[in-house]
Amino acid sequence: MTATILEAKPIVEKLRAELKAQIGAMERPPVLVALMVGDDAGARAYAKMQAKAAAEVGIEYELRQLADDADGPALHDEIARLNADPAVDGIILQSPLPKGLDEPAMQGAIAPHKDVDGVHPMNLGLVAANREALAPCTAQSAVRLIEETGVELRGAEAVVVGRSVIVGKPAALMLMDRGATVTVCRSTTRDLSFHTKRAEVLVVAIGRAELIRGEMIKPGAVVIDVGMNYVPGEAGARGRYVGDVAFDEAVEVTGWITPVPGGVGPLTVTMLLKNTVEAAKRRSG
Numbered sequence: 615m616t617a618t619i620l621e622a623k624p625i626v627e628k629l630r631a632e633l634k635a636q637i638g639a640m641e642r643p644p645v646l647v648a649l650m651v652g653d654d655a656g657a658r659a660y661a662k663m664q665a666k667a668a669a670e671v672g673i674e675y676e677l678r679q680l681a682d683d684a685d686g687p688a689l690h691d692e693i694a695r696l697n698a699d700p701a702v703d704g705i706i707l708q709s710p711l712p713k714g715l716d717e718p719a720m721q722g723a724i725a726p727h728k729d730v731d732g733v734h735p736m737n738l739g740l741v742a743a744n745r746e747a748l749a750p751c752t753a754q755s756a757v758r759l760i761e762e763t764g765v766e767l768r769g770a771e772a773v774v775v776g777r778s779v780i781v782g783k784p785a786a787l788m789l790m791d792r793g794a795t796v797t798v799c800r801s802t803t804r805d806l807s808f809h810t811k812r813a814e815v816l817v818v819a820i821g822r823a824e825l826i827r828g829e830m831i832k833p834g835a836v837v838i839d840v841g842m843n844y845v846p847g848e849a850g851a852r853g854r855y856v857g858d859v860a861f862d863e864a865v866e867v868t869g870w871i872t873p874v875p876g877g878v879g880p881l882t883v884t885m886l887l888k889n890t891v892e893a894a895k896r897r898s899g
Contacts, residue, residue: 616865616866617837617864617865617866617867617868617869617870617871618763618869618870618871619865619870619872619873620759620762620763620836620838620871620872620873620877621876622755622872622878622880622881622884623876625758625759625762625881625884626880626881626884629881629884629888630667630670630671630884630887633671633672633884633887633891634670634671634672636891636895637672637673637891638672640894640895640898641898643673643674644673644674644703644704644890644893644894645673645674645676645701645702645703645894646668646674646675646676646703646705646730646887646890647675647676647677647678647696647702647704647705647706648661648664648675648676648677648678648705648706648707648708649678649680649689649692649693649696649705649706649708650677650678650679650708651680651681651682651684651708651711651712651715652680652681652682652684652711652712653679653682654710656710657708657709657710660708661677663883664706664883667884667886667887668887671887673890678692680692683712684712684715685714686714686720689711689715689720690723693705693707693720694723696724696728697723697724697725697728703728703893703894704728704729704730704889704890704893704894705724705725705728705729705730706730706731707720707724721733721734722734722735726748727893727896727897729748730748730886730889730890730893731780731886731889732747732748732749732751732753732780732784732889733750733779733780734748737749737750738750738779738783738784741753741784741787744787744791748889748893749784749788749889750781751882751889752780752781752785752819752840752878752885753780753781753784753785753788754788754882754885754888755878755881755882756781756785756817756819756838756840756878757785757789758881758885759872759878760789760815760817760836760838763869763870765814765836765870767789767792767793767794768792768793768794769794770794770795770814770815771794771795771797771812771813771814771815772786772789772794772795772796772797772813772814772815772816772817773796773798773809773812773813773816773817774786774789774798774817775799775800775801775803775810775816775817775818775819775825775858776799776800776817776821776840776858777798777800778819781819781840782798782817783798785817785819786798789815789817794815797809797812797813800820801820806830807829807830810826810830810832811830811831811832813832814832814834814836815835815836815838816831816832816836816837816838817840818837818838818839818840818841818857818858818859819840819841819858820858821843821858822841822843822858823841823843823856823857824857824858824859824860824861825858825859826858826859826860826864827860827863827864828860828863828864828866828867831859831864831867831868832867833867834869835867835868835869835870836868836869836870836871837859837864837868837870837871838872838878839857839858839859839861839872839873839874839878840857840878841856841857841858841859841874842855842874842879843858855875856874857872857873857874857877859871859874861873
């Protein structure tokens with residue numbers, strides 16, 4: 615068996631065309647402000663991707679950068695100013711924050727209706743209650759890719775490996791809301807393969823390079839690999855990025871699988887744009 619590769623590009627193109635049309639019909643373009651503290655290379659690269667994607671669909675994007683020695687009160691004050699600014703529809707706090715800053719507390723300071731990253735406790739609670747919410751972007755991406763396969767989720771056995779607040783937990787809840795029977799595992803789960811082998815749908819977001827091997831996967835399963843791990847090269851060779859799933863092994867077993875890179879990541883940025891448009895629509899009534 616050779617898997618169908620679930621690449622994000624066709625979904626991204628479709629969603630962005632839809633968003634561009636929606637924005638064209640609005641009285642004004644949505645405004646998204648990204649806050650970054652310091653100059654982390656990964657955060658800056660992600661901000662660059664956000665800016666490019668926002669421009670493509672017609673969202674006004676601004677990156678506000680604070681010095682790496684900015685303290686909690688300074689960041690909190692900046693968030694408060696953006697919360698109060700009627701021209702701003704969405705706010706995202708770029709990760710990681712420098713040591714000493716309480717990231718969950720800062721995320722919780724963002725007004726829920728402007729939390730387009732979907733990380734505010736209120737939005738996470740709405741996801742848990744199966745209510746309309748600005749849901750976490752990566753979890754949305756994982757579920758959208760699963761739905762793209764056409765696999766019936768009602769009654770399906772789904773396993774989520776990883777229990778983070780922004781990926782594992784909300785993805786599990788969203789799958790439950792679609793009728794799946796969901797098991798949530800962690801890296802320390804006893805006999806992890808016992809659970810993963812039963813999964814018709816397997817979402818892996820654990821942050822461990824190639825933790826899930828081919829023999830741990832049920833033949834024909836849908837596998838969504840959220841991981842992005844850098845593996846250094848040997849003897850001076852260039853390193854590479856791999857997922858949490860051993861792709862070369864899994865592709866021979868699964869029915870569908872996302873590549874790394876090229877799977878969940880590109881779609882996550884588009885879900886951020888989708889949330890921004892939704893936030894702007896709600897604010898305009």
